[in-house]
Amino acid sequence: MIEVKDIYKSFGENEVLKGISATFEKGNTSLIIGTSGSGKTVFIKCMLGLFIPDKGDILYDGRSYIAMSTKEKRLLRQEMGMVFQGGALFDSETIEDNIMFPLKMFTEQSKEEMLERVNFVLKRVRLENVNQKYPAELSGGMQKRVAIARAIVMNPKYLFCDEPNSGLDPKTATIIDNLIQEITDEYQMITVINTHDMNSVMEIGEKIIFLKNGVKEWEGSDKTIFKTDNKSVTNFVYSSNLFRKVREVYNK
């Protein structure tokens, strides 16, 4: 379990996170939603340890991340997988080398074992015959799948995704969402996803946290988000014409 306890984070005068608390359970996909500038990325980067909160604590299975030494943090990070918004693939390396990198760095596996694992995760994200290609040769959706493959190659306990659907067409976005959900169930990971994509909310929103101006405004699930009377949440959910029209038709 990951417990986030009352974290605050400022950049100069700009207070981005203002006392956010949340828990994330094993085998669950949790979504952090909110408008741009609501603090979603800073929140997830605090959880990853890329930013250190000014106040509060983050516990990974009861272990305080903030209190850990640099070495302990690096060891914990080997249990994490992260899918960045832009993929963050190493553009000078082939897809195979990209995925193999954590194995080379942190395991004593032979080349054959590593290759077998790489092919397994590539198959798992439904990509084949891309081993010797470079990231620039792949489409955005394929790059995201490679990023997921790299994130899960070490069998992480915790998976974080920052806007995994940004820049993708709705069909590919749904494929990515379903893939993340499947992998979370299969490996019983704790998955935390940053998104402002309402399709993701409907597809995989087992637990949803809504952030507004650095504050946790609402918490619920895909079942309750459409029934809530929280004005900020309804404004966010029905900000698109499509969802407004669906609501009108539904109400009629």
Added chain:
Amino acid sequence: MLGQVFKKPQKRSVFHDNIFKEIEELGLKSIGIVAFISFFVGGVVAIQTGLNVDNPWIPKYLIGFATKRSIILEFAPTFMSVILAGKVGSYITSSMGTMRVTEQIDALEVMGVNTLNHLILPKIIATVFFYPFIVTLAMILGIFGGWVAGEITGLFTVDNYIEGIRLEFKPYLIVYALTKTMVFAFLIATIPSYYGYYVEGGSLEVGKASTKAVVWTSVVIIIFNYFLTQMLLG
């Protein structure tokens, strides 16, 4: 920053691979430009010295002697390092800066990699231990360029030139030049790495950081050159 850079590498085999990659990127790929510039600048130094030694009382072998000294003492170690600061420094800052703005460095951090050590230490080792070879090559080609220039222009004979090259050969001067080179190589690897690693923003900022890195590396090399010369020869 340097404390993390000089930590023990997390995985020896990956570290070795990285060193060889950096030797190729920062060293081997610079040999062409170094060879080209050294050969022609060596020729120009010899011609200019030859043109200025028109007094019949000054022996012609001094052309070879002056060319050798200027190439070994200043041109090869300092001038070449400033050129490498431009070529290699901009490459280091832009490649590392691009990794920063495209979150590749964050991706490494999240995996548990000591990014400063993983990205910068192989560059330092590759430059500090490989640039002395490049500078030695620059010395040889510079002196050879002077010889060829003499042959072509007829300003001095090959015998005179070789006599000048052999005159008062002091091995310590080579040690001095290569010591300077190693210090400059360290600066070429670290200053651009600093600018690239800590860049914030997008591609425009990466470009600006690259320019700053080249300017500051060149300035620091020139300043260090002064103090090292004072320390080692003064």
